Amino acid sequence: MGTSTPVTVEINGDRRTFTLDNRTTLLDLLREHAGLTGTKKGCDHGQCGACTVLVNGRRENACLRLAVSADGERITTVEGLAHDGRLHPLQRAFVDLDAFQCGYCTPGQLCSAVGAIDEAARGWPSAVTAPGVPDGPVALTDTEVRERMSGNLCRCGAYPHIVDAVQEVGAR
Template identity: 65%
Template sequence: MGFRLRRRRFGQLMLISAIFSAVGNWATKVFAQTRPPSSPSVRTIPGTDTVDLTLRVNGTARAVKIEPRVTLLDALREYIGLTGSKKGCDHGQCGACTVLVNGRRINSCLTLALMHEGDEITTIEGLAKGDALHPLQAAFIKHDGFQCGYCTPGQICSAVALLDEVATGTASAVTADVRQTGGVKLTDAEIRERMSGNICRCGAYPGIVAAIREASASPRGV
């Protein structure tokens, strides 16, 4: 009888120990999930070298000290303070981060900032001349080419490059005849094809097409 009691007592102690162990593991996981993240920001990772870089943005030289892995988009937003260019998908699929580099449109989330030292970078903030809006900015307002406005900076920068491409006769996938006199005719199909890399989740595409069509005929030019 005494042996059976001792064995039963031993089993009870083992069960209690297992319960306490399970509770401890659960509490550790909960604490790890609820405590504030301790990972440092991109500017303070120990052991990561930084580089001194000068970017020419909207006609002004801007000196920054960044890590080599910083994208052009993050350099513009987080280091220079130009937050017009938006981070949407961060995979080059939505076009919200579109800026102009040497007159050509690029997805700034897909390129490193240090690759563009010496380039002429233009963001949405650099299109207006003082209080005078760029023709495309004015046309977007007139034709309601936006709703929430998140994609609008990228849409407008992309449209600026689009008009330059058409002016130089650059064909697209829907250009019927690249040999036609007078260059490429900017039809609605041409606009939609050339703007297909810029997504508007609000669906303001009719206004965007109308705005670009009107801006293309602006006497002020782009």
């Protein structure tokens, strides 16, 4: 049996402490210890994006991060996107634009999209951002959205509607 360590994280606004085996991933902390099953375990190798959460506002694959390394961090899961009983604008856009089919990848897609929109608004370039783009927000073209969301796979093929939803909310 591995060594256990206390880990304190803020999950969706609630500060919580867990005593965890040092080998526990952030994904398993969320699902098995915090009871937040919205974040999905897909490939468990960081290749599908189903486990994407926001750590201090940045996108991360929770299956690749050890929970002990998240001590003191602020985690937002899909359950934390809605506020006061109202869906996050991306959640609403996903529903309105049919941006999901089976829904398994949707929590990771939503968290990734929140991060992607924030990155573009801050002017952070992606691999397809044109060189020499002036400081300021990056336009969320189809190519930009597809590149920024490329780490999140959808086996149903809902990509066109996911792109539409990200662009709609990103334009606000």
